[in-house]
Amino acid sequence: MLPVKPFRQRTGYCGPASLKMVLDYFGIRKTEKELAVLSGATKKQGVQDGEGLVKAARSLGLKAALKDKATLADIRKYIKQEIPVIVNWFSVNEGHYSVVVDIDKENLYIKDPEWGYTRAMRLDTFMEVWFSIRGNVPSSKEDFNIRRLIAVEPHKPRRGRAKKK
Template sequence: MLKIKPFKQSYGMCGAASMKMVMDYYGIIHSEKYWAMKIANKIDPKTGKIILFNGLSDKKMLRIAKSLGFKGVWKEEALISELRKYISKNIPVIVNWYSPEQGGHFSVVVGFEKNNILLADPHFGKIKKMLTDDFKDKWFDFIGPPAKKNLLVRPIVVWYK
């Protein structure tokens, strides 16, 4: 299992919290709010609060990582074998999946144990163990309203030095 310190997200901040966990892993330490401000595409000028996230914030995460000198990839239709490959190289993977607690949700894959996938789940702020087959059934998200045209299947974002 990768040595990623779980982080409990603020409301609606699973993307920023996942980015924080991965960047902390690579030694680039900033707050959840810092990463949220980088990922957000609209900020209330009066309050400074994030009022809208880009529906494809995982792609924006990758652009930010690349601007910091990382290499990486965003893709759909990833396979469990690809997740295992990255983990075997000590590279964390951010997955976009459908969580019963959150709906569309980002978490960080940190390892595998037998038939289980291990996720640093920012909703709980701890490592979540899930049967890999159950995870595969939930590994999707929608960009916008739930409709086939808005469906993302098995999306991942990965960056590394």
């Protein structure tokens, strides 16, 4: 399991909180508020799509990739490279960002900023909720994000963990 330090979000800031956990893992210290501003998040709507998180990461000089219709194999690939992955999934009537820190044959392990700790989720359950809706009421298929994954890493990846102080 990747040693990503858990962080509990403020209201509506699951995206910036997830990005903060990934940045902390790579030894980059930013506040949730700084990342909310960089990503265009609001307390009421959060980050409406992953582009805001990608933009925030890139503005800090990092590589960031967003992929829709991702697969569990994509997650496994990043975890094997010791890169935590941000996923956007449907939780309690709204889209929610969390950080995947491990995956095995049965479960996905996420650092959930809503709770501030690691959660295990069965893979079949995760596949059922790995989507989100832009806005409160979808009006077209473009309002759905299906299996969205965001991978953020330094341009020169540090193999493994951030340096301890």
